[in-house]
Amino acid sequence: MTELITTRRLFSSLEELMLHRGVLVSRETVRRWCAKFGRACANGLRRRRPRPGDKWHLDEVFVRINGQLRYLWRAVDAGGNVLDVLVQSRRDKAAARRFLRRLMKKTRAVPRVVVTDKLRSYGAAHREVMPSVEHRQSKYLDNRAENSHQPTRRRERAMKGFRSVGAAQRFLSAFSGTSPHFRPCRHLMTATGHRAEMTVRFAVWDQITGAADLPAEA
Known part of the structure; x- marks a missing residue:
């Protein structure tokens, strides 16, 4: 369920971003964007992680x-x-x-x-x-x-x-680098802690994708 909500939120954010600028896009267009830029976003998230454990x-x-x-x-x-x-x-x-x-x-x-x-x-x-x-x-x-x-x-x-x-290798390389970012250990957190953690993670996601640098809508 968390993964589904996250995916819908990402798709909705992209659609809203384009709609604010008067551009209509389909889900297929967004899917192609994810295929094109997903690997770069996953690599950006990996670079922010600490070194792997031993x-x-x-x-x-x-x-x-x-x-x-x-x-x-x-x-x-x-x-x-x-x-x-x-x-x-x-x-x-x-x-x-x-x-x-x-x-x-x-x-x-x-x-x-x-x-x-x-x-x-x-x-x-x-x-x-x-x-x-x-x-x-x-x-x-x-x-x-x-x-x-x-x-x-x-x-x-x-x-x-x-x-x-x-296609499977390209998708899974990006998906495996991105999906864990939106899947913290929920069973180890309180509801308040989980909401705060997700807020931080979406802020990091905005920085990785460049959405944080876009001008805010009036």
Whole structure:
């Protein structure tokens, strides 16, 4: 529900912004703007976040793209921040190795601990890419990464699936960087604290998108 309200608010803000200037736009136009500028906004939010924690949770989940089975690899830190996502056609050692190398290159960091499920590909790739890092494998310790898939699943259903691997990768890269910004740990906050936090986050969003620099309407 929070995600739906946030999405509607973003679409409504864009529509109102254009209407104030006498320009009529459709939802399809706004969708194309999001596809074009979403990655830049997500990168702006990532730059404002603190450095990732030293405990990384990795998980993979299948997605159907144009009727074909693909795998979405995801890494989050102990705080639930999404470090990276990658859509691949396999979940073997080569795919795990590629994801680990990409993850280290993107974060420019080496974790203290890596937590995964019991997929053997993780162990083989871990021994090759980061042998000095502690590796914990358990189907019970990786809930943080598994829970991070839930917003993607809901968005996948709303979009009625993805049409290509490239489109899925572009969308999920932007979505995974933007969605957590509007999803604070609500269960750990009071109602007053949640409203105050969301006010701050929308103010940051306005700065990222440049809306804060626009002149106020009379």
